[in-house]
Amino acid sequence: MTPPPTNVKQEDIKTKKPKQKTSKISQILDKTTTAFLMVIVVTYISFLTLPIIAVFLKLDIAQISTQLQNQGIIQAIELSLYTALIATLCSIILAVPTGYFLATRKFYGKTVIDTLMDLPLVLPPAVAGIALLYTFAPGGLLGPIFNRFGMIIPGYMGAVIIAQIFVASPFLIKSVKIGFENQDQAVYNSARILTGSRITVFFTISFPLAIRAIISGTLITWARSMGEFGATLMFAGNLPGITQTMPLAIYNMLYSDPIAGVMLSIVLISISFVVIVIVKLLEQKRYGDRK
Amino acid sequence: MIKIESLSKLFNEKKVVENLTLEVKRKEVMSLLGPNGSGKTTLLNMIAGLLHPDSGNIYINNTMVYGTNGTKKVNLKPSERKIGYVFQTISLFPHMKIQDNIAYGLKSLHISQSEIKKRTNTLLDFVDLTEYALLYPNQLSGGQQQRAALARSLATEPQVILLDEPVSAVDPQLRETFRLDLKKYLQKLETTTLYVTHNLNEAFMMADKIAVMGNRHIEQVGDRTEIFDKTQSTFVAKFLGLNIFKGKAIKEQNGHLLIDINNNISVLSTSNPELIGKNVTITIKPEDITFSKTQTTNQNATNNILGVITEMVQTRSTTQVTIDLGFPVKTRTTSTEIKNLGVTVGDKIYVTFNFSEVNVFSEKEST
Numbered sequence: 165m166t167p168p169p170t171n172v173k174q175e176d177i178k179t180k181k182p183k184q185k186t187s188k189i190s191q192i193l194d195k196t197t198t199a200f201l202m203v204i205v206v207t208y209i210s211f212l213t214l215p216i217i218a219v220f221l222k223l224d225i226a227q228i229s230t231q232l233q234n235q236g237i238i239q240a241i242e243l244s245l246y247t248a249l250i251a252t253l254c255s256i257i258l259a260v261p262t263g264y265f266l267a268t269r270k271f272y273g274k275t276v277i278d279t280l281m282d283l284p285l286v287l288p289p290a291v292a293g294i295a296l297l298y299t300f301a302p303g304g305l306l307g308p309i310f311n312r313f314g315m316i317i318p319g320y321m322g323a324v325i326i327a328q329i330f331v332a333s334p335f336l337i338k339s340v341k342i343g344f345e346n347q348d349q350a351v352y353n354s355a356r357i358l359t360g361s362r363i364t365v366f367f368t369i370s371f372p373l374a375i376r377a378i379i380s381g382t383l384i385t386w387a388r389s390m391g392e393f394g395a396t397l398m399f400a401g402n403l404p405g406i407t408q409t410m411p412l413a414i415y416n417m418l419y420s421d422p423i424a425g426v427m428l429s430i431v432l433i434s435i436s437f438v439v440i441v442i443v444k445l446l447e448q449k450r451y452g453d454r455k
Numbered sequence: 456m457i458k459i460e461s462l463s464k465l466f467n468e469k470k471v472v473e474n475l476t477l478e479v480k481r482k483e484v485m486s487l488l489g490p491n492g493s494g495k496t497t498l499l500n501m502i503a504g505l506l507h508p509d510s511g512n513i514y515i516n517n518t519m520v521y522g523t524n525g526t527k528k529v530n531l532k533p534s535e536r537k538i539g540y541v542f543q544t545i546s547l548f549p550h551m552k553i554q555d556n557i558a559y560g561l562k563s564l565h566i567s568q569s570e571i572k573k574r575t576n577t578l579l580d581f582v583d584l585t586e587y588a589l590l591y592p593n594q595l596s597g598g599q600q601q602r603a604a605l606a607r608s609l610a611t612e613p614q615v616i617l618l619d620e621p622v623s624a625v626d627p628q629l630r631e632t633f634r635l636d637l638k639k640y641l642q643k644l645e646t647t648t649l650y651v652t653h654n655l656n657e658a659f660m661m662a663d664k665i666a667v668m669g670n671r672h673i674e675q676v677g678d679r680t681e682i683f684d685k686t687q688s689t690f691v692a693k694f695l696g697l698n699i700f701k702g703k704a705i706k707e708q709n710g711h712l713l714i715d716i717n718n719n720i721s722v723l724s725t726s727n728p729e730l731i732g733k734n735v736t737i738t739i740k741p742e743d744i745t746f747s748k749t750q751t752t753n754q755n756a757t758n759n760i761l762g763v764i765t766e767m768v769q770t771r772s773t774t775q776v777t778i779d780l781g782f783p784v785k786t787r788t789t790s791t792e793i794k795n796l797g798v799t800v801g802d803k804i805y806v807t808f809n810f811s812e813v814n815v816f817s818e819k820e821s822t
Contacts, residue, residue: 452591
């Protein structure tokens with residue numbers, strides 16, 4: 165009862181066919197999955213980039229030169245540059261030592277501190293604004309102290325700077341912390357064996373190895389300060405020339421002077437873009453690469 | 456010279472190093488051999504001053520660098536201990552060129568620029584990296600980076616060099632060459648050296664003297680023969696892959712020591728009357744055991760026992776044969792010999808080893 169060879173062949177074909185089918189099915193499945201993913205990716209990327217393009221489409225190139233003489237625009241740009249610069253400098257003074265401390269010291273309750281430092285990053289800006297009011301306003305927590313010196317914070321340029329520091333400086337702490345934490349202990353120990361002074365080790369090894377992270381963090385903090393809106397509006401107000409930074413001016417110009425609003429928006433988009441490019445380049449650069 | 460007296464260290468209430476004593480003589484190269492997690496790096500870091508012991512004394516060239524001298528507490532900074540340290544990972548300063556890495560230690564010596572330059576060049580030449588002086592560490596291979604790290608550690612003219620598994624940062628296929636280079640440099644240096652490794656072959660290749668570490672202390676110190684043929688602890692025997700049997704020394708017989716293993720097999724060893732009546736540990740190297748199909752009757756001092764082959768494992772050129780004598784015995788022979796004998800698993804076979812190859816010791820009481 166041995167089956168004739170033809171039977172065997174048929175069986176072969178039988179077993180082969182479904183195999184081909186499954187591989188075809190999986191091929192089709194593969195292609196469908198890719199197509200499906202592509203649709204999502206393209207839709208999403210368009211969603212993220214189209215609004216930016218929309219702003220640029222609103223730009224009337226012929227208007228640029230006249231807009232550059234628009235007092236409202238110039239005032240807002242100047243105020244933003246000035247407040248963001250001071251806020252960034254204050255952030256460096258406060259966040260670099262703090263980040264270094266958190267990265268290099270062990271102490272009880274460190275996780276709590278770490279979490280608190282991250283809080284402003286996710287806190288809604290409007291809430292940050294209210295929180296700052298309840299702290300620095302004349303009736304707030306620290307209000308009486310400022311009152312004694314005849315100082316009022318909200319409604320003045322100082323409030324803009326405080327709002328920017330509160331919202332943006334945690335980005336710098338995070339960067340600085342990563343910059344110091346990611347250093348190999350053996351590198352540090354090698355230096356300690358070769359030189360007696362811890363200060364020398366800090367300035368020749370630890371700090372230079374963290375400098376890129378510090379620069380990246382500083383740029384992001386600055387860009388975030390330039391773009392601060394909610395907390396500034398709530399806490400500092402929207403007074404042209406005093407507290408009206410670029411984002412607040414854009415908000416005001418939406419109906420009154422849309423062309424100026426577009427101009428300011430493009431300035432802010434360009435700043436964001438340049439900062440992201442520099443940060444990316446800093447991340448990629450390896451020591452010894454040609455510049 | 457490095458001298459360590461009853462050193463102890465706890466990590467999170469767990470003892471990592473306990474009552475450890477070790478001496479590396481002047482200009483001696485010693486390998487510190489032990490399994491991963493045996494506390495080798497901890498010991499090295501304590502010698503270097505990167506980690507503080509809980510108790511004990513450490514001396515480098517007769518100077519106490521850590522410990523209690525009368526009532527005075529001594530704890531020198533790492534930079535004051537006159538040591539050079541090559542780490543397990545690449546520890547070069549990534550943002551400095553090779554020549555600046557090497558010159559780093561020289562800059563704190565308060566010597567002139569031209570002297571720094573001169574010494575840097577000498578060190579670059581010593582580790583054959585002159586043409587790489589202007590490159591950054593990431594542009595070099597693992598072996599070149601470790602050579603640069605060695606040169607950098609030598610800049611301050613250390614009296615003691617500590618190396619912690621320096622080979623592990625090198626690509627596997629380049630390790631053998633790197634080991635040979637390193638050995639050449641260490642021999643030329645003639646400086647007291649402690650070389651940490653978990654690799655048996657490497658330990659014996661790099662140094663003439665070996666300290667085996669395990670169970671939080673030094674188990675045994677000696678040269679190749681002392682470690683292999685006069686093993687003094689079960690831990691060391693296990694680490695070396697020796698045969699280990701527990702038995703009892705019965706009596707002297709014709710100038711040899713008669714030992715009973717498992718109450719059923721007697722073996723002869725070198726005379727040692729002190730052990731009579733004691734429980735002892737016996738170690739035999741797998742390669743010292745030969746076997747044959749017939750009983751050899753040439754010498755009465757040659758141990759000759761009948762057993763059954765239970766396992767045969769072939770490696771590249773040797774075959775490991777396990778023979779059951781009532782307890783398993785590991786032997787190692789060439790694959791050719793196995794072929795010539797024509798034996799296989801299940802065959803009865805005579806196991807032969809000379810009395811002089813039977814190492815006997817009575818285990819020290821360990822806590």
